[in-house]
Amino acid sequence: MHGIWGYWWVIFPLMGVAGGWWSRFSSYSEKRRQDKIEMLRITHGTATAEVEARQATRSGMDRVLATHDDVTRRWFEYETNLQTIIDFPMMTNVREPLTADFHRARVVADDLRPADPAELTDHATFVEYRDAVNAYRVAFEIAEREAQRRRRSDYSTAEQSAMARAGKLVAVADDESATRAERQSAYRHARRELEGVLLVPERAALQLERRISGVLETGH
Template identity: 40%
Template sequence: MGGIWNAIGDYWWLIFVVGGSVGGVTRGIGAWNERRAQRRLERYRIKQEASVARAEAESRGRVDSAAVQAELAAAAAEHERTDETWFAYETDLATLLDYPMLVDLREPLTETFHRDRSRAELLRPAPDSTDQGAVRSYRDAVHAYSTSLAVAEQEAKRRRRNDFSPVEQERLARAQRLLALAMNDAASGEERRQAYARARSELDGLIALPTAGAAALERRVQAAIEAG
């Protein structure tokens, strides 16, 4: 026993070396734990920020989609109103002859209106579209169509038949009366057929009737002939 204590006495300085090493290890472990805790907190913070950013982006996406849909609905409504204005002329051929400029494609205003009409229809997106670029292109095309029709309509009403010679104006007037007869349900089928054929003859070389309106009238005349 005395030998052990003598040995310890000879190496007493190791206590400070070992103690210092243990203390260093303890401090190192503490620092590592602290860094690990900080990294965990940093990962949690990043994850929370990402979640918040994702939620904000989704919210903006919902708001943007709703705004695009509202813009599309407004453009579609304007498109429908403009179509109705034109269809009122297109399907009432007798009235259209009061304003023949609307179907005279030699007129720049008329050509522009018909081109804008085709473009607006071509660019019409699907009803559920949320493509902002496509919707805005459609909106602009519809606005151009509406504007060009209004300008052409105003000019056609101002000019009426004045661009035609007196002889041509007489032909337009006769064609107008004949078309009114062709659309008269009280007339016989044969009367309506003859009136329509004579009206087309009067208009030949002057103006071209709108395809849709002419086709609809031809169907009415044919139905009247078959019924008679």
């Protein structure tokens, strides 16, 4: 025992070595801990980013589909309402360049709309469809503004008078407080007033005829 204590001076260098080793071990452990934390942060951040990207894509898809439906609904209001057609005839006159542009854009957007919305998760497909819908919306709004500005001004005085009379008759035909005979007579006279003046879309005629008769045909 006495011999061992004779080397007491060796203890201090050994303690220094052990201290240095422990310090390096502690630093290594801390670095591994920090690396794990960073990896978890990156992994979580990536997962969160992927979820947010999917949500953004879904939100974008929903907005584009809703815009497409909204523009089509607005178009149908012109295509199926005889009174509106008489007031804004340009919207159903495909010989008008702006109306023709709108219908061409509508066909493109309708053709690009997928039967399954899940197909829009493909970025290229989504971008092509989104751009087509935007073109459809813009073309429709340009045509609509011009139609509302011009109204019936493109027609002769006699034609405008005939359209005005037809508009009053259509109001009677669409009036539920009038008798069926009165409504039917008003509708027939309105169609006669418009002959040779304004082409009435079949949809608009059918809509009004069904309201007059009170019968909705199955399948239409």
